[in-house]
Amino acid sequence: MRASSLARCPATARTGARRGRGPALPSRALRDGDAHAAYVRDAANARAPPELASVLRVLEAQGMTLVEPRARRGIHPLVVPLAVDPVEGVTIGLYVKGEEDCASVVRVAGEGRHLELLGRNASEYVHRAIVEEEWRSDETETVVAAAAGAVGVSLHNHGAFKTSGKEFDVYVTTQIGKFPSSMEGLVRRHLKRDDVQSALITCDLYKSTFGEWGSSHAFVADLYNDLGRGEEARDAARNALQTPWATVGGDKTIKRMLDLAGWSGKTVTEIKEVLETRRGPNAAAFDGPKSEKQLAREEAELLLDQVAAGEIESATVNQRLAECYMKAGNSTLAKFVMCGSGSPA
Incomplete structure (x- = not known):
């Protein structure tokens, strides 16, 4: 992809400034969501x-500092930033995976290399934030609920959580939707009651719901390991390392999965070669030779996994990553990646 394609990238949805040179928008100008919506479009x-807009106002009510959508330098190449936590230094953003919609809310940590799923969509994220405020403050605070505005009112009746008599993770899962943190909370709840069977059943639900996220498999691998079920821990760890590595967890979690999988010391490329070999010698005969598009998709996945593993710097891959997406027939992601190249901090 030629660098000239950057000229087609949006600068700032609220100003006519040239890309990277316009004045930073004040936080209040970002609350209505127009700038971020235009950038995503x-x-x-x-x-x-x-x-x-409700997500942005809720994030601000939670103590975050809103940031411009073009401030993508140093974060995962497939994320549109929404806000930054001034205490922890992590970014909250929207995860762009190439579909028409851009809805998943994620936390970007580990120098922009690792993703944590906070909500499958904006509605569930807002709803959970309101209920969490009600839970933690025992109904005494409504800052987040007020920030959510009409969207919040349509999602939750104040006091409904307390009157339900349910534990937080149970209420969230049954009344709002499934979240990784709450699914893990339900597993721990069963374990505290020495109900291992129910914990493992919940783990199966966790994996079936969030199977594309390595963190679900990593959590299960750790549980199996704690239970002394080594082979199952190994298999779960290997499953984790077959998802996008950015979704597995932080550096310590990735290292732990490598150890449990029996792949300690191997590079991302070496692990992918092992997995390819395990397809069997006749795989090519059944599947046919890989197309140029498939090879390009696999290279893009390799690059992102290498970034997550800390083998290469994210700032060095954007050009090649965009080229891979173009060859794979995904010009949308190619443009999105290039729009983040050289973005202001």
Whole structure:
């Protein structure tokens, strides 16, 4: 992809400034979501969630500092930043995976290399934030609920959590939706009651719901390891390392999965070669030779996994990553990646 394609990237949805040179928008100008929605539309060819403005105001109410969508330097190349936690230094953003919609809310940590799923969509994220405030403050605070505005009112009746009599993770899972943190909380709840069977059943539900996220498999691998079930821990760890490595967890979690999988010391490339070999000698005969598009997709996955593993710097891969997406026939992601190249901090 030629560098000239950057000229088609949006600068700032609120100003006519040239890309990277316009004045930073004040936080209050970002609350209505227009700047982020326009960026998602123009850079990712995606539709921003209708609750985006509520998400931004909720993040601000939670103590975050809103940031411009073009401030993508140093974070995962497939994320549109929404806000930064000034205490922890992590970024909250929307995860762009190439679909028409851009809805998943994620936390970006580990120098921009690792992703944690906070909500499958904006609505669930807002709803959970309101209930969490009600839970933690025993109904005495409504800052987050007020920030959510009409969207919040449509999602939750104040006091409904307390009157339900349910534990937080149970209420969230049954009344709002499934979240990795709450699924893990339910597993721990069963373990505290020495109900291992129910814990493992919940783990199966966790994996079936969030199977594309390595963190679900990593959690299960750790549980099996704690239970002394080594072979199952190994298999779960290997499953984790077959998902995008950015979703597995932090550096310590990735190292732990490598150890449990029996792949300690291997590079990302070496592990992918092992997995390819395990397809069997006749795989090519059944599947046919890999197309140029498939090879390009696999190279893009390799690059992102190498970034997550800390083998290469994210700032060095954007050009090649965009080229891979172009060869794979995904010009939308190619443009989105290039729009993040050289973005202001």
